[in-house]
Amino acid sequence: MTKYSKEEVDYSRGHIDSHCGWCFEDDTGYCKHFIRIKPPSEKGKCRLVEGDINALFWCKKWEKKE
Secondary structure: OOOEOOOOOOOEEOEOOEEOOOOOOOOOOEEOOEEEOOOOOOEEEEOOEOOOEEOOEEOOOOOEOO
């Protein structure tokens, strides 16, 4: 599967209600596409976007993890 570039999806700083990865104890605003690579690091990968991903960031492909 070809992944999107960060530029295509407006990869940028997220906010409390929508960001890439789980960031705090009661966090409910993280994305289902984020894959953390080394807990407790903020670094990870995305199923849809290429390159390293920061849990605190966001993009247009964001979908809330259920």
